[in-house]
Amino acid sequence: MRVSCPHCKQLGTIRSTERLSPTVSQHYVICSNRECGHTWRATTVADMTLSISSTPDPTVALPLSTHVRRAVIAQLIRCAAEADYTPCLTPPTTLDLFPPSGPDGPS
């Protein structure tokens, strides 16, 4: 991600990031314009879901954009066939948003 320098409007490069929460991060940025040389801190906030994650973190609750066709997605999830796949880059924190009910989980 690149951001514009507030002074000279050239692109800056994020040198380091501190994650404050799952949705808020602070970035330390340096301007690419050597004649400017400004460094600053910027904060980013994830504030809306535009496309649903395939490995959602159940602790993150972002509003879903109104452009998402919820009923169509729900129907696709109900009716789609399954295909075997094991995630290797972003293993889910759980296999489902809700623990199983029964003797091994809450009812």
Ligand SMILES: [Zn+2]
């Ligand atoms: Zn600058």
